[in-house]
Amino acid sequence: MRKNSVKDLFIATCGKLIGLSVLVGFVLRIVLLFNDQTEVAFPLVGWLEIFFLGIANDLCVGIIACFFIWLNLIFWSEGKYGKPWGYLIWGALVLGFCYVKFFNTIFNEYGGGASKIAAGFLGFKVISFGLRLFMPVLRKPWRKIEYYLLVFIYVTAILLNAVSEYYFWNEFGVRYNFIAVDYLIYTTEVIGNIFESYPMLPLMTALFVVSALVTWVLTRKTGKVFGALPCFFTKLKVTVVYGVSVLLGIGLLNFNTVFQTSDNVYVNELQSNGIFRFYAAFMNNELDYHKFYQTLPADEAVAMMNRFYRSDGRCNTYRIKDSLPEIHKNVVLITVESLSASYLSRYGNTDGITPYIDKLMEESLVFNKVYAAGNRTVRGLEAVTLCIPPSPGQSIIKRPDNANLFSTGLVLKERGYSVQYFYGGNSYFDNMETFFSGNDYEIVDKKSFTPEEITFSNIWGVCDEDMYRKALSVLGQDAALGKPFFAHIMTVSNHRPFTYPGGKIDIPENSKSRKGGVKYTDYALGRFIEEAKKQPWFENTVFVITADHCASSAGKTEIPLEKYHIPAMIYAPGFVQPGEINTLVSQIDLMPTLFGLLHFSYESRFYGQNILDPDYVSRALVATYQSLGYWEDGILTILSPVKRAEQFRVIEGAGEDIELEPLEQKDTEKLNRAIMNYQTIGGWMKVKTYRARL
Known part of the structure; x- marks a missing residue:
């Protein structure tokens, strides 16, 4: 050089x-x-x-x-140190540092450690530029070090x-x-x-x-x-x-x-x-369906929806009328973190890491072919709370203006239920606090725990046993009020780093293994159910147990279906007869099915349907953040940005093995049904009409 x-x-x-x-x-x-x-x-x-x-x-x-x-x-440059520029630059840096350090700025709104990073950077620039401004001898070595x-x-x-x-x-x-x-x-x-x-x-x-x-x-x-x-x-x-x-x-x-x-x-x-x-x-954290995906004429899409869901076109509104009186049993919905169906012995696993869940399934109404709506926790929460197809880009839970929506909590609250969301971590994560509180859920999260109630925690929150103990305490108080309760419990222990209390299972707590996380999760769930059986409210309670999503979504196809298969069951001894449903169903169908078992009559806007209804159309809606899947009659339709649409024949092999064979000639009916579902919900969410009540 x-x-x-x-x-x-x-x-x-x-x-x-x-x-x-x-x-x-x-x-x-x-x-x-x-x-x-x-x-x-x-x-x-x-x-x-x-x-x-x-x-x-x-x-x-x-x-x-x-x-x-x-x-x-x-x-x-040396010119920036001359008068008056040097003093003006240094003064601006000082003002910038004070503003970021002591006032509420865009960095605070962004969240995380952004404000600390910005303050640290500006603080460093104040000191470094000041030293060079007032001590010229430092400028050359400083440039070299820099x-x-x-x-x-x-x-x-x-x-x-x-x-x-x-x-x-x-x-x-x-x-x-x-x-x-x-x-x-x-x-x-x-x-x-x-x-x-x-x-x-x-x-x-x-x-x-x-x-x-x-x-x-x-x-x-x-x-x-x-x-x-x-x-x-x-x-x-x-x-x-x-x-x-x-x-x-x-x-x-x-x-x-x-x-x-x-x-x-x-x-x-x-x-x-x-x-x-x-x-x-x-x-591209929010993708406008109408801009990026294939669409149908608006009137045609609404007409298709009216036929498919027997709705009246007002934001998919339709009347569910049951001939029997409503049963207002307590409802406990448990969404288990990352519980793939492939971890259960029922679906071919030989590691024996879910002994309690496997046993519980023998006493429950089990849905053997349930597929998660997405591959993030917010997608699972959205599926069982709003019962709608997954939207491209951000989940509704993470979007602004997501309060006062038509939800499962609303249906229960209108019947006099107390409605609560239990989470072992800090519910500000993934915007859960804003979403659930904005939809009239009472939130019980880590902030609600006293120090004595926490026996073990990691970065994601308290262990599942602590969360379940807290839930038992709160539900006991709810039952004492003499009205039914709805408790939605989201677990956290089956998540990396897979740490949990020692001495509970035969996999060492310091192994930090997925198998250990699954087995401890199973153990904690078993303890909860067994303790619940001792409570006076147990016989009047229905438990819905499922996963938020699978542990992994990686695969050689855009939507690897085997990575969306999750367990789901409804457990209520003496009320729901044990059995199994082998029909293909979507995660968004679980809560409407529960409402059917309780004989609820209500005006619905759910896309989720009662699986036990004779007119139920077997299908599953599965998605990534940009690929939207619709699976019906052995055909998977995938809608992608740039208005792309592909179809595959689903070939189910042994165990969890599923192959996708490209369809030579498109099935127009299935394609249109896929578009209809995603287009209409995208349109109603965009214009903010999917509200609690029209």
Whole structure:
């Protein structure tokens, strides 16, 4: 490198960092190919796309990511320290720091640790700029230190991102997506979960050591360029060249997305760049159905809905009239965190990790083919609370203006029930507190516990046993009031880091294994039911037990159906006869079925239907945050953005094995039914008409 050539330093640094980014991305793809989540069955063109397009995508992201290197070059100047500019800049930094530190700002509204990060950054800039402003001798060594530190941060970020992508893929089988965006918001729980789940101290120590060595290799021949600063025209030329490169990179990244729509999800995911996928998910957290998906003429969609649901067209309103008197039994709805059907002996598991649930199913009305609406907790809560198809983008629970909706809690509250939502963690997570309180649920979460009521907790909340003990106490108080109660309990223990009290099950509490989490969850549920049997209100209570979603949603297809199969049962000795229903049903049908068993007559707007009704149409609605599935009569229809629609014949094999065979000729009736369901609910939610009562 020529002496005093700041421009050459910038070019060389960017080139090295971009090269490192591409190399790490290449190695990461190889690692992910051999991950247990990945099913490698690609044609030659798939392999070419993964590596050649993958390198191109990494190259583009690497160029764009050099923004802070460019910014650092632009602000290498002595002029900013002169009067009056230096004092004005420093004063603005001080005011900015005070504003963020002591006032309510957009960073506080964003949530998580955003306000602390912003305050820390501005505080650092106040001190660092002030030192250079008032002590000129520090400016040259400061620039040198700043340069090395910036390169170190870049190297660390590149390596840390690779490690993060590996663990994210290991959990979800995809690059960063909408889940990662959600996790960014709830930094306390997520960072706590990471530190409880993984050996972070040795991992981060190794990462910093490797980053320091790589930084030394990349910067050991930088030359003595920190004294001679670039002139205006040098900065201008570098800015023009860099700006054009960024525009080309953005254009190529967007163009390459057309190659990420193949039938093999793994090819699509592996060729993409995780950081760009994160950005795309962040920008598309709410997808307008009418803008991005296939639609029918509005009148035609409503007419189809009226025929299918026997409704009158007013926001899917229809009258359910039972010939028998209503039975106002207590209702306890338990949604178990991440309880895949594949964990149960009933569905082929041989590990014996759900002995109580397996036994309880023999005494319950069991629905053997229930499929979850989505792959997040908020989707499961939405399915059993609102009983509507999953919406693209954010769940209704996480959207603004989601109060006073037509819900299962409303149906029960109108009958004099006390309506409560129990959650072992802090219910602000995933916007649960806002949603449930806005729909007239009383919330009992971790904030409601006294210290004596907590025997064990992790970052997600108190253990399931503590939650159930709290529920028993509150329900006893409810029963004493002489009116029926509805308790919706959401568990937390079957979640990474899978920690739980010791001495409860035969899997050590420090194993941090999924099997341990499942077995402890089963144990705690068993204790709850057995204790409930001792309560005077037990004989007058119906228990609905299901999962919020499966433990994993990774698969080689957009919607791997076997990863949506969840257990579900209704348990009420002496009231609901044990038996099994082998019809395909949706998670949104469970609560309307319960209302049928209780002989409720009401004006409904649920898309969920009574499974036991002779006119019930067997179907399941399953979705990711952007792919919307409708499964009926052995045909799965998937609606995707860019108004794309695909259909597959569902071939069910032994156990949980399900294969999807592309349909050569579209089934128009099934396609239209899929569109009708998602289009109408999307339209009514958009114009805010799906309210408690019209």
